[in-house]
Every structure is written in C-alpha cells, then in structure tokens.
Amino acid sequence: xxxxxxxxxxxxxxxxxxxxxxxxxxxxxxxxxxxxxxxxxxxxxxxxxxxxxxxxxxxxxxxxxxxxxxxxxxxxxxxxxxxxxxxxxxxxxxxxxxxxxxxxxxxxxxxxxxx
Amino acid sequence: xxxxxxxxxxxxxxxxxxxxxxxxxxxxxxxxxxxxxxxxxxxxxxxxxxxxxxxxxxxxxxxxxxxxxxxxxxxxxxxxxxxxxxxxxxxxxxxxxxxxxxxxxxxxxxxxxx
Numbered sequence: 001x002x003x004x005x006x007x008x009x010x011x012x013x014x015x016x017x018x019x020x021x022x023x024x025x026x027x028x029x030x031x032x033x034x035x036x037x038x039x040x041x042x043x044x045x046x047x048x049x050x051x052x053x054x055x056x057x058x059x060x061x062x063x064x065x066x067x068x069x070x071x072x073x074x075x076x077x078x079x080x081x082x083x084x085x086x087x088x089x090x091x092x093x094x095x096x097x098x099x100x101x102x103x104x105x106x107x108x109x110x111x112x113x114x115x
Numbered sequence: 116x117x118x119x120x121x122x123x124x125x126x127x128x129x130x131x132x133x134x135x136x137x138x139x140x141x142x143x144x145x146x147x148x149x150x151x152x153x154x155x156x157x158x159x160x161x162x163x164x165x166x167x168x169x170x171x172x173x174x175x176x177x178x179x180x181x182x183x184x185x186x187x188x189x190x191x192x193x194x195x196x197x198x199x200x201x202x203x204x205x206x207x208x209x210x211x212x213x214x215x216x217x218x219x220x221x222x223x224x225x226x227x228x229x
Contacts, residue, residue, distance in 0.1 A: 108157050
C-alpha cells in the first residue's frame with residue numbers, strides 16, 4: 001500500500017532562516033510521482049512541484065529547492081531565507097501515475113514564519 | 116488558473132438532510148476528483164470520475180455518492196448528512212490524456228453538519 005509520512009506537524013522559524021520540510025513515502029511501484037502543495041491561510045491548495053520516479057535531479061526554483069532520494073524514499077522541501085508569506089500548511093503527495101492518478105497525501109506540515 | 120469553481124463555498128446543514136456540492140470546470144478536463152480535508156488526515160479521496168457517467172470510489176466513499184452527466188460538472192451528494200461529514204471538500208481536475216499528471220484544486224467548500 002502507498003503511504004506518505006510528514007513527521008513534522010508544526011515548524012516555527014524566524015524570518016530569513018532556512019527550513020526543511022520532510023517527506024517520506026512508501027510504494028511498491030517502480031513508476032510513481034511525488035508532489036508538494038502549499039495551503040496558505042486563505043485555504044486554497046497551490047501546486048508547487050511534481051517529480052517522477054525516474055528523475056532524481058534536485059530542483060531549485062528561487063528560494064525553494066527539493067531533494068529527491070530514492071535510496072531513502074524521501075522527497076524533502078527546503079525554503080531558503082524564509083519569509084512571512086511562506087507561512088502555510090505544506091502537503092507532500094504520492095501518485096502511482098496509473099489510470100486514475102489518485103493522490104495519497106501526507107498529513108501536512110504547518111510552517112509558521114515569525115517576523 | 117485551472118478554471119475550477121465550487122459551490123457553495125460554505126454551507127451549514129442539519130444531521131439527516133441531503134446535501135449536494137458542485138464542482139464546475141471550464142477546460143474540458145477528463146478526470147475529476149473529490150477529496151475531503153480533516154485535521155490529522157491531510158486530504159483523502161472520496162470519489163473520482165474518468166469521464167461522463169464514469170465514476171469510481173476512493174478511500175472514504177461511505178455515505179457519499181457522485182454524478183457526472185456533463186464533462187464540466189461533478190456533483191458530490193451526501194444523502195443524509197452526519198456530523199462526521201463536517202469537513203472541507205476539495206474538487207480537483209487533471210487531464211492525463213494531454214500528458215498532464217498534476218491535479219489542480221478548486222477553492223474548497225466548508226461544510227458544517229450540526
């Protein structure tokens with residue numbers, strides 16, 4: 001069975017600190033996709049990134065970076081020089097990429113960035 | 116912007132009453148999904164649709180039914196609402212036929228069952 005674990009329930013940092021959000025997944029599939037979504041206080045879900053299981057290259061987008069390691073089944077998300085606007089709940093999710101593309105979500109990490 | 120709207124955005128209802136939530140999309144996406152979000156659980160899949168009149172159950176489908184008579188609309192019905200169905204409901208779309216495997220979400224509906 002597929003499973004996503006986000007062990008960090010809440011993280012609090014001060015602005016300009018770097019912060020890493022952990023995501024560990026379980027799957028028996030050889031082909032799968034990993035995602036990160038952001039849910040700001042306004043409540044909408046914002047897509048951040050998608051990674052497929054064949055692409056282990058790390059990705060950087062501005063202050064955001066993602067580290068995908070198949071050896072440890074992890075897909076961690078780092079925010080560099082955090083800002084108050086980064087305060088949100090962040091969800092990691094897994095899809096088997098099969099016919100239905102169903103997503104399995106982690107329970108989310110609440111990030112609070114203090115000014 | 117994936118062109119997804121949900122209605123109503125907020126609803127308060129009483130136990131035992133039927134409730135229908137609507138998801139509307141404007142971009143002809145084939146796949147549509149209903150999730151519920153609860154503290155400590157993240158988002159969990161209720162039902163999904165892979166075309167008009169083609170639907171299937173997700174992880175937490177008990178007490179819910181869905182219908183899709185048109186590509187653009189996916190309805191979620193609680194036949195007899197219970198307090199355990201108090202939640203935030205999100206609709207999502209993806210269009211894998213065009214190579215898009217990412218799901219994009221609507222704004223959500225907050226449902227309170229008293």
